[in-house]
Amino acid sequence: MLAFLMQLAKADGPIQSDLAGLLDIEQPTLVRLLDGLERNGMIERRAAPGDRRARRVFLTPVARAQAEDILAFLAELRAGVLDGIEPGELEIALRVLSRMSENIVASRGAPR
Template sequence: MSDPDASRELFDALAMVNRKLRAVFDARVKERGLTLPRARALFMLAKKDGINQRELAEELEIETPTIVRLLDGMEKQGFIERRVEPSDRRAKQIHMTDFGRSVARDIQNLASEIREDVLEGLKPQEIAVALKVVSTIARNVQSIAKE
């Protein structure tokens, strides 16, 4: 069993890091005319261009009406286009435009710069230990969530 005070401090630190990282990233993407949800969607589409709206909503862990509004805005900005899915005409595949891919690359570079700044001063082995610890915590959370 772990020390309750140390456990509480760890959880507080993890929560604070998450909040601050989101705030920093959100502020930086706003400078580029984006919102955090749109940047997250661009990240996902850069990995899985052409997925359908339902899959994208699941990946981003947001509700269907929210993804529709998000995609409407992204389409108006020229980041994406919706195409009818060949196997189901009601479903729409989401594809990035050339402009969207360009913005996604910019956001990926921004995220890389933030990671470098955040991890500055840490040795590779320290990062590896932190990754192992956080990965174990994430697996435990997933296990609890499935119960």
């Protein structure tokens, strides 16, 4: 749910079906999540102009304030964690971690 709220904080008002794709979840799963968040006053759904079937999803002011606090905390945390690390070093580290992740995925399908 946190990833969902952070996605909305970055791009408020996405179309519901696009949001499912961004989060890599199925539509029925997204609808259940949205129903619960709407009941709790965290989001509101509005009709998309020009398309009667499409619904846009927006954070409520309460949820927006919470999301902004979390984003600010994450930015501060990231700055502290990356303090003193040169951009080139970070790029190399990310490439190594990406390759390690690919190796793990590949090894899952390898016969034993």
